[in-house]
Amino acid sequence: MNVPSPYDAMLARIPVNAHTVTVLGSRTRFWEYGDPAGATTIVMVHGFRGDHHGLEPVVAQLPGYRMISPDLPGFGESEALPQGGHDIAGYGRWLADFVTGLAPTGRVVVLGHSFGSIVVAASVAGGLPADEVVLVNPIAAPALAGPRGILTRLAVFYYWAGARLPERLGFALLRNRLIVRVMSVTMAKTGDRGLRRWIHDQHDRYFSAFADRRVVLEAFTASVGADVSEFAARIRQPTLLIAAEKDDITPVAAQHRLQRLFPDATLHVIPGVGHLIHYEVPAQAADALRGFLSERNPA
Numbered sequence: 001m002n003v004p005s006p007y008d009a010m011l012a013r014i015p016v017n018a019h020t021v022t023v024l025g026s027r028t029r030f031w032e033y034g035d036p037a038g039a040t041t042i043v044m045v046h047g048f049r050g051d052h053h054g055l056e057p058v059v060a061q062l063p064g065y066r067m068i069s070p071d072l073p074g075f076g077e078s079e080a081l082p083q084g085g086h087d088i089a090g091y092g093r094w095l096a097d098f099v100t101g102l103a104p105t106g107r108v109v110v111l112g113h114s115f116g117s118i119v120v121a122a123s124v125a126g127g128l129p130a131d132e133v134v135l136v137n138p139i140a141a142p143a144l145a146g147p148r149g150i151l152t153r154l155a156v157f158y159y160w161a162g163a164r165l166p167e168r169l170g171f172a173l174l175r176n177r178l179i180v181r182v183m184s185v186t187m188a189k190t191g192d193r194g195l196r197r198w199i200h201d202q203h204d205r206y207f208s209a210f211a212d213r214r215v216v217l218e219a220f221t222a223s224v225g226a227d228v229s230e231f232a233a234r235i236r237q238p239t240l241l242i243a244a245e246k247d248d249i250t251p252v253a254a255q256h257r258l259q260r261l262f263p264d265a266t267l268h269v270i271p272g273v274g275h276l277i278h279y280e281v282p283a284q285a286a287d288a289l290r291g292f293l294s295e296r297n298p299a
Contacts, residue, residue, distance in 0.1 A: 003201035006194070007282065010060035023098045024085075029077035030070035030098075033059050038066030040293070041104040043130075045095065047114030047137075048223045049207050049216065051076025055113060058136075058278050061286030070098060072119070074215030076206070086218035088226045092122035099128060107131050109293065113278055114139060114249070115223045118231075125231035132296065133239040134289055137275050139227045140243075140250045140258035156224065163217040174216060175208040183207075189246050189274040199279050232261035239265040240292040242285050246274040266292060 005011070016033045031052050042065050044055045052069040053076075059067050073094055074080035081090060099110070110130040112120030117138040124133055162174040173179075184203040188196050210216045239262050243255040252269055259267040268288045273280050 002205070003198045005057070005198060007057040007060040011056055014059065014063055021098070021101055023073075023101060024094050025082045026073055026079040028070050028073065028079075028094075028098060030068055033067040033069065034063065034065050036066060038064070038106070040107040040109060041066045041068060041102075042109045042111055042134075043067075043095075043099055043102075043104075044069040045110070045112040045116030045119050046072065046075075047116050048219060049075065049210065051206050051209055053202065053206050055111075055278055057282035058285055061283050062289070066104075068102065068104075072116075072219075074211040074219065076209050080211040080215045086215050087222040088118055088122045091119040091219075091222070092126050092128075095119055095123040096126065096128040099130075107293075107297065109134060109289075111136065111289075113137055114275065115219070117228055118223070118226050121228045121231040121235060122226070124237065125234035130237055132293065133235060133237050134242065134292070135228060135239065136242045136285055137244060137247060137277050138241050138250065138255065138258065139223075140229060140241075140254040141227055142224070155220070159217050159220045163213050167213070170213050174210075174213060177204060180204060180207050187248065187275045188280070189272065189276070190280045195280065199276060202279065229258055229261055232258060232265070233263070236263055238292075238296055240289065241265055241267045242277060242288050243267060243269045244273045244275060244277055245269055245271045249275050268292075 014033050016031055018031050020027050020029050044067060046052060046054045051071045055069055071078040074086055108130050109132045110120050110124060111134040113136040117135040120133060124130055162170045165173060180203050181200060184200045188199050190196055241255060241259055243252060245252060255267055259265045270277060270281055270284050277285050
């Protein structure tokens with residue numbers, strides 16, 4: 001039985017429409033929230049193995065904006081890219097083509113969470129037009145060097161085994177509910193039992209919706225082989241980094257180092273939360289985003 005979302009009532013007040021477009025030869029599914037004629041469009045890119053559902057708690061906090069939330073190629077309801085390319089360069093090209101095809105008018109903000117922060121950074125550094133950039137739980141340093149480096153190395157072996165085993169066994173391993181639950185329990189920091197139960201349900205429902213083993217292995221390799229710091233110096237747009245005090249993947253010290261690499265970046269650290277800002281404290285993330293945008297364009 002699905003666990004009700006604590007954000008459902010707020011999300012229900014925001015209009016939503018699903019769309020399909022072809023980008024780089026494959027079909028991309030995306031969801032449009034809010035007023036299609038809104039003056040500000042926020043394009044949201046979710047994290048590794050997730051889909052657009054993961055950012056809906058943030059969407060729920062942002063009435064008044066037009067928000068576009070696609071499923072990354074090979075995840076959720078989006079098709080895999082036909083010629084491979086489920087790496088940072090490939091996803092960066094896909095995002096640039098996706099946004100260009102949307103042809104948004106007015107102010108354009110691009111937001112990425114976790115793995116999505118690397119995709120957004122690579123795409124903007126490569127020329128994706130945007131007025132502002134927002135990175136939530138940004139991957140500020142190589143994952144293997146983070147506070148959970150040993151667990152990351154175990155994950156490398158896990159994905160390698162999932163790709164090398166016979167197909168049926170490999171799929172079973174990659175979609176193993178116990179392993180997904182261990183990941184979920186490790187990342188969740190909230191002491192609210194109801195909220196933890198919902199977070200685990202979200203991971204159970206959406207964390208294994210990938211097209212095939214090739215896609216998930218390519219994307220995982222990209223997620224541990226790159227980080228935002230590689231692209232920061234080439235991002236000239238005003239950038240907001242929303243980091244977490246208890247993030248197991250990137251410590252706060254690395255976020256401060258990352259901030260200094262950008263020509264124009266603001267760092268906002270949320271206390272008492274880890275790598276699941278979008279699930280545990282979406283209202284605080286939304287407040288930081290609104291304040292950031294207001295400071296740069298009060299109108």
